[in-house]
Amino acid sequence: MVGLSDVKRWNTGQLDEIFKTVQQRLQVLTHSGDDFGKVIPVADWSGPAADNARSAHSSLMFRIDKMAAGASIVGKAIGQAADAITGVQHAIAGAEELSRKYGYQIADNGTVTDLYPEGKAPPELHPEDRARAKTEASDAIAQALRTADDIDRDLASVLQRAQQGDFGTGNEGTVTAAAADGSLDPGLTLLEPPKDDSPTQNAGWWNSLSPAGQAILLRDHPDWLGNLDGLPGGVRSQANLARLPAIRADLERQLAELRKPMDGPVLGEYDMQIRADEIAAVEAKLHSLDAVQTTMAKGGRQLLFLDATHPRVEAAVAVGNVDTATNVAVFTPGFTTTVDGSLGRYDNNMANLVATGNTIERSYGGGPTAAVTWIGYQAPQADGGLVDPTQSVASPLAAQAGGDNLARFYNGIGAAHGATNTPLHLTALGHSYGSVTTGFALGHDTPVNDAVLFGSPGQGADHLNVPAGHLYSEHNTGDNLVPTVHGTLGPSPYYSPNAVPNYHQLSTDASVTGVGPFNASYDHSGYLDNQSTSLYNMAAITTGHNDLAVTYQPPPPPPDVRPIPSGVPASPPATTPPPPVASPPGATPTPPPR
Known part of the structure; x- marks a missing residue:
């Protein structure tokens, strides 16, 4: 499992440079390999020497084809990793910003710690909002590290398989075709939503994906996303x-x-x-x-x-x-x-x-x-x-x-x-x-x-x-x-x-x-x-x-209808209260915002 400090040090610029180098060398390999592929057979050349040459040529072409297929998918996977890492680092930066806003700090081990002694947070930071922000930040970090670990494992797997010659068949006909065959492999796969499906974890998972990864999931797996609470x-x-x-x-x-x-x-x-x-x-x-x-x-x-x-x-x-x-x-x-x-x-x-x-x-x-x-x-x-x-x-x-x-x-x-x-x-x-x-x-x-x-x-x-x-x-x-x-x-x-x-x-x-x-x-x-x-x-x-807001005004109490004793003057007629109107601003104080 990769750590938070490791992920924050990941350098996408270096991966981009490696990607460019692999692409350049793959281009040289395909051009030179296809030229080499045309050397054999030689017209009117037969006999033991010709047979040996054809055998050696076939063996070399097999290795070149495999190498081209492997280099093609390695380059693709490195480019995917560079893109995916930007999503992870963006999610980490967002979690750190949310933590600072509510008086927390994220340690190198991913733990969210309180910067205020218990009960000493400023009054404008409502305790329930702080607790919710802590959960959101914790889940965002957990999902970012989950995605980062998946990127690390997927890239390591591609590199290992390329080293073992697992990509390509070795007999695609041309080196260009071998490179194209290798690129058909998906390379890095996209992580599925978290299993326990809490809204904050769903939000953390989605935010840890790169825009390209999000677009792929929208295209290929809308059934994952439509009813997933926590997504935009x-x-x-x-x-x-x-x-x-x-x-x-x-x-x-x-x-x-x-x-x-x-x-x-x-x-x-x-x-x-x-x-x-x-x-x-x-x-x-x-x-x-x-x-x-x-x-x-x-x-x-x-x-x-x-x-x-x-x-x-x-x-x-x-x-x-x-x-x-x-x-x-x-x-x-x-x-x-x-x-x-x-x-x-x-x-x-x-x-x-x-x-x-x-x-x-x-x-x-x-x-x-x-x-x-x-x-x-x-x-x-x-x-x-x-x-x-x-x-x-x-x-x-x-x-x-x-x-x-x-x-x-x-x-x-x-x-x-x-x-x-x-x-x-x-x-x-x-x-x-x-x-x-x-x-x-x-x-x-x-x-x-x-x-x-x-x-x-x-x-x-x-x-x-x-x-x-x-x-x-x-x-x-x-x-x-x-x-x-x-x-x-x-x-x-x-x-x-x-x-x-x-x-x-x-x-x-x-x-x-x-x-x-x-x-x-x-x-x-x-x-x-x-x-x-x-x-x-x-x-x-x-x-x-x-x-x-206009508040409810209860109706006035009914008038006193008891008989008036003789000799007592009648009370003046009751006046009808005016209809309710909007309370003026400030009449009903609004509690402090959460």
Whole structure:
């Protein structure tokens, strides 16, 4: 195993010089060898001397051919190694920069050590962010050394095989052909993703590859990359788009098989229904792929996740570029959500959120914004509980399973940003049963800075790992699906005797804000209405302008209607309080950034 100090001393300039020398000498060898190859046979020369000459010539040509094949692949492998090492050294430099930023140092043995005594780090370096940065730096170094060791072993193997004459057949006909034959060997191979598949290790692995190596994997192995949390969104999107035709072809093959007439006895009514359900399920998957392609055709989207192996297709589509966005929101919808039936509508909602965020950003700053529609779990359906109790909307099981996946997705975005040292403000948005899924995801350690739960039947996990003061909820007028008690789906995020503390309830009434007026929203499905106070609030939180959000104002208490004793003058008529408006900047202090 190579060490960190060894890899940092590797000199790609020297490898480049060796590569040039090998190429020059290979050129001389092929030209001279091909000229030598034409010496024999000599016209009209026969007899023992001619036979001996032909034998010696054949032996020399065999050795020259082998030498040319070996030199060709050695030169190729040295060039590959020089290119691959740049990726490794770049990854090490990035890990060292991330470590310094959070008060750590990477020792020569690869260990990440704390530069501050325990508890003495500056207050602007949040402990959870420091812990996450330490993990990212440690995993980046581990993956860089893993890649470096693979480069070292592969190059040593090529050199040893060339020395043993393992390349070429020795009878290619010309030395030029022998050199071409040798170059067909792949030389250095590219390392597969890490086995345990954690987002930070995936990010470290990808960042340790050279641009040329990354391009080869995108071309040859998009199936490795599309759903790999921790990779850049642009890479995942390119890989998933490349996977789409094969996924579609496989579903069309399944559908054709299901539609074939059955051999043997005539199917009974029950069996016919099962077959019809199977056909409908595959057709729905194909419609889901149609929805994905239609959404991607709008432009300015990234396909961050695509999985057709479950009963229903799962997908995640971003509006904007999650790699370069400072502010990223991840929206998780709930009950009855499907890709074929819901993606287009929710993508439009996220486009409106991004547009509102950009309006806020133009007035108040904050950097570019992207928003993701995440349908990466099997959301309960109307008949789900009848078929499978784990798919019941009254059960937390689907939300728990989805929450595990969603937490990995959050961490993947964080790891990708950390690998490139790109600032990130990450907001979790969850609606209805999706807020339960969001809550279970936030029960894990994630880089989420703010969370907004709306139309929520419960927050899922009992404790959410979100910074104090950064939990928000919304409740529309007319939304009767929102309990205020602790039920099977977790504690309520709304005001009540049993409410979870530290939630800020946001307004969904009409309002006037610093960027214009917004409308009220109503009922369980209206929270994402365009030009609504509800959507404006989500955009304000997403862009990091928490102090611009319009807070909920509880209605005034009912007037006292007790009879007035005779002889007592009546109280003056009560005045109606003005409608809620946006809190002025600074009215609700924003906790310090993480």
